Amino acid sequence: MSTLEIRDLHVSIETEQGTKQILKGVNLTVNTGETHAIMGPNGSGKSTLASTIAGHPRYNVDSGSITLDGDDVLAMTVDQRARAGLFLAMQYPVEVPGVTMTNFLRTAKTAIDGEAPKLRTWTKDVKAAMAQLRIEEDFASRNVNEGFSGGEKKRIEILQMELFKPRFAILDETDSGLDVDALKVVSEGVNRAQGAGNMGTLLITHYTRILRYIKPDFVHVFIDGRVAEEGGPELADRLEDEGYDRFDASDAVTA
Amino acid sequence: MTNDTAQPVTNEKARIGAPGQAIVGMNEEGENLSTDNVSTEQHGAKAHSHGGGAGVSDSSRAGRLTSYNLSDFPALTGREEDWRFTPLNRLAGLHTDELTGPAPTVQVEKPDAVRVETVGRDDARIGVAAIPDDRVSASAWASFKEATVVTIPSELEVDSEITVTLTGAGMDPAASHVLIQAEKFSRSVVVLDHRGSAVVAENVEMDIQDGAQLTVVSIQDWDDETVHASAQQAKIGRDAKLKHVIVSLGGDVVRVTPSSRFAGPGGDVEMFGLYFADAGQHFEQRLFVDHAVPNCKSRVSYKGALQGQDARTVWVGDVLIRKEAEGTDTYEVNRNLVLSDGARADSVPNLEIETGLIEGAGHASTTGRFDDEQLFYLQSRGIPEDVARRLVVRGFLNEIIQQIRVPALEERLQAAVERELEAGDY
Ligand SMILES: Nc1ncnc2c1ncn2[C@@H]1O[C@H](COP(=O)(O)OP(=O)(O)OP(=O)(O)O)[C@@H](O)[C@H]1O
Ligand SMILES: [Mg+2]
Numbered sequence: 022m023s024t025l026e027i028r029d030l031h032v033s034i035e036t037e038q039g040t041k042q043i044l045k046g047v048n049l050t051v052n053t054g055e056t057h058a059i060m061g062p063n064g065s066g067k068s069t070l071a072s073t074i075a076g077h078p079r080y081n082v083d084s085g086s087i088t089l090d091g092d093d094v095l096a097m098t099v100d101q102r103a104r105a106g107l108f109l110a111m112q113y114p115v116e117v118p119g120v121t122m123t124n125f126l127r128t129a130k131t132a133i134d135g136e137a138p139k140l141r142t143w144t145k146d147v148k149a150a151m152a153q154l155r156i157e158e159d160f161a162s163r164n165v166n167e168g169f170s171g172g173e174k175k176r177i178e179i180l181q182m183e184l185f186k187p188r189f190a191i192l193d194e195t196d197s198g199l200d201v202d203a204l205k206v207v208s209e210g211v212n213r214a215q216g217a218g219n220m221g222t223l224l225i226t227h228y229t230r231i232l233r234y235i236k237p238d239f240v241h242v243f244i245d246g247r248v249a250e251e252g253g254p255e256l257a258d259r260l261e262d263e264g265y266d267r268f269d270a271s272d273a274v275t276a
Numbered sequence: 277m278t279n280d281t282a283q284p285v286t287n288e289k290a291r292i293g294a295p296g297q298a299i300v301g302m303n304e305e306g307e308n309l310s311t312d313n314v315s316t317e318q319h320g321a322k323a324h325s326h327g328g329g330a331g332v333s334d335s336s337r338a339g340r341l342t343s344y345n346l347s348d349f350p351a352l353t354g355r356e357e358d359w360r361f362t363p364l365n366r367l368a369g370l371h372t373d374e375l376t377g378p379a380p381t382v383q384v385e386k387p388d389a390v391r392v393e394t395v396g397r398d399d400a401r402i403g404v405a406a407i408p409d410d411r412v413s414a415s416a417w418a419s420f421k422e423a424t425v426v427t428i429p430s431e432l433e434v435d436s437e438i439t440v441t442l443t444g445a446g447m448d449p450a451a452s453h454v455l456i457q458a459e460k461f462s463r464s465v466v467v468l469d470h471r472g473s474a475v476v477a478e479n480v481e482m483d484i485q486d487g488a489q490l491t492v493v494s495i496q497d498w499d500d501e502t503v504h505a506s507a508q509q510a511k512i513g514r515d516a517k518l519k520h521v522i523v524s525l526g527g528d529v530v531r532v533t534p535s536s537r538f539a540g541p542g543g544d545v546e547m548f549g550l551y552f553a554d555a556g557q558h559f560e561q562r563l564f565v566d567h568a569v570p571n572c573k574s575r576v577s578y579k580g581a582l583q584g585q586d587a588r589t590v591w592v593g594d595v596l597i598r599k600e601a602e603g604t605d606t607y608e609v610n611r612n613l614v615l616s617d618g619a620r621a622d623s624v625p626n627l628e629i630e631t632g633l634i635e636g637a638g639h640a641s642t643t644g645r646f647d648d649e650q651l652f653y654l655q656s657r658g659i660p661e662d663v664a665r666r667l668v669v670r671g672f673l674n675e676i677i678q679q680i681r682v683p684a685l686e687e688r689l690q691a692a693v694e695r696e697l698e699a700g701d702y
Contacts, residue, residue, distance in 0.1 A: 099652060117671070119671025120667050
């Protein structure tokens with residue numbers, strides 16, 4: 022079993038108006054085999070947490086720690102983190118013109134595993150994973166995310182998760198922009214990966230809809246840069262009924 | 277940047293007919309030609325003389341002086357619209373000196389059915405498809421001693437490419453002339469492979485006759501010190517098709533000015549360009565598409581990468597849709613990728629539209645740095661930074677390389693891009 026541990030994390034960014042605090046003391050422990058849902062209103066800092074774990078250079082860690090089985094994640098470069106087993110499915114996946122999906126997937130897999138995948142089985146694996154996610158075959162020859170619809174990009178993120186087999190997957194609003202059919206397909210993908218037993222999932226979402234298909238073990242409510250409440254799956258049901266209104270941001274700040 | 281051509285354009289019809297007829301009157305020195313044409317052109321130029329020489333960017337391309345006569349072109353100051361980006365002090369005399377140095381040697385690889393001749397200045401075919409439109413081109417025209425004429429006979433379809441290798445013969449300013457004549461309904465690929473050390477001004481004429489399909493790939497793979505100015509003019513006949521590709525990789529100053537002029541309806545041109553400038557290199561490409569007749573189509577796509585201190589590229593894309601060119605369909609795009617500090621890319625699309633009765637006309641131009649978000653995305657998939665950069669640059673330029681569709685050439689250019697990348701000091 023592996024553990025991803027986030028302790029008292031404070032993160033800020035530089036804006037034109039000056040330094041802006043976004044994360045104000047986040048604590049979170051995720052073990053492989055567990056699914057954690059992080060829910061919260063717009064702007065509460067969910068994506069900031071995800072990007073900080075992945076190492077996006079825009080986010081400054083002012084204090085706190087992130088460790089993976091005790092190793093200091095914050096000391097690693099972005100690509101080292103990925104090779105250590107962290108995977109971020111982005112809220113807004115980036116288009117990379119000129120680089121085909123096939124080339125990209127193979128290059129990434131080679132980097133993550135430290136050796137090139139066996140060509141025959143790899144091609145088969147990619148095809149099978151694409152079929153399961155209902156991704157058209159011709160996507161393989163298209164450029165990374167270029168001209169893909171929002172929903173297609175999200176499926177491509179999950180495709181990568183299934184192929185790269187990370188120890189921890191952080192899914193940032195993978196559900197947004199998906200219709201019900203796509204939501205089911207994507208959820209099945211996550212459940213397949215999670216079901217293999219070697220992955221922990223941090224499922225970031227704004228809505229409870231996806232939690233009908235992916236059952237979280239834990240739910241964390243994110244308000245104004247920190248976890249305001251935690252519980253089991255029943256907490257999600259309560260949010261479904263009550264929304265985030267009962268969490269007053271100013272309370273969370275003074276807590 | 278769409279130019280609104282409020283200025284009346286007076287002499288375009290006269291100009292269109294010019295080059296073909298002009299040859300007849302050209303004498304041994306190549307200085308004279310049908311005086312009607314020259315004087316017509318000069319009037320055309322005068323009509324816009326307020327734009328000439330003052331570096332005014334929006335003078336209509338229709339008014340550009342064209343002449344076989346060197347003395348019609350005033351000495352360059354560097355302030356001219358079409359020279360304002362060019363470092364004249366690095367032209368090694370191309371624009372001032374007589375071009376009497378030894379011309380690059382010419383070697384041709386070709387199938388038997390294709391004719392290659394070395395001809396004198398008085399050959400009747402010289403000038404069939406081109407007329408100089410800048411001083412250096414006119415100087416080359418006045419100075420070349422022999423021309424290489426490549427003829428693809430009517431209806432011949434050539435499977436393998438015809439390769440013309442031009443190897444620099446030294447650093448004395450020289451002139452060079454190539455004419456490619458694709459006769460009716462022929463189909464062929466011609467590669468102009470420029471290598472070695474030279475200071476050379478070159479005119480390349482491409483005569484694509486009715487129904488012919490010609491691909492021309494001009495590779496500038498010169499040694500570091502080379503200075504090269506190349507005017508490559510195509511005359512595209514009725515229902516004819518040209519694919520023109522320039523690839524600039526090596527040399528100190530390389531300035532290529534390709535132009536495509538439609539001479540009959542139904543013509544189709546694709547113009548591609550790829551350039552990769554390293555520290556100190558100046559690569560300039562100025563193209564012109566002259567939609568002078570109805571129902572022709574043009575697609576222009578140029579891509580450049582720059583890395584290193586004072587790597588410099590210029591792209592200017594003039595597309596002119598004349599009043600009579602109804603049904604025109606045109607799109608031009610230039611994209612530049614700046615890979616390091618200290619490099620600079622200029623990109624100036626310039627679309628002039630004189631009729632509203634067209635299928636479509638558009639342009640796009642971007643000059644981006646290698647994007648941090650792209651880098652982050654690739655790194656977040658475990659790909660180290662240097663590998664990520666290569667992946668992106670390779671991909672960026674491959675979009676053009678893939679268009680060439682000559683496997684051996686694609687491989688060579690891919691390898692050349694790899695070398696450029698390896699030379700980079702990331
Ligand atoms: N690059 C940035 N520039 C300026 N402000 C930023 C930037 N990135 C994040 N922020 C701000 O930080 C706060 C947290 O943003 P973040 O994207 O982490 O929220 P979120 O919870 O993911 O929201 P959403 O549900 O809309 O995705 C917001 O107020 C946001 O405006
Ligand atoms: Mg977000």
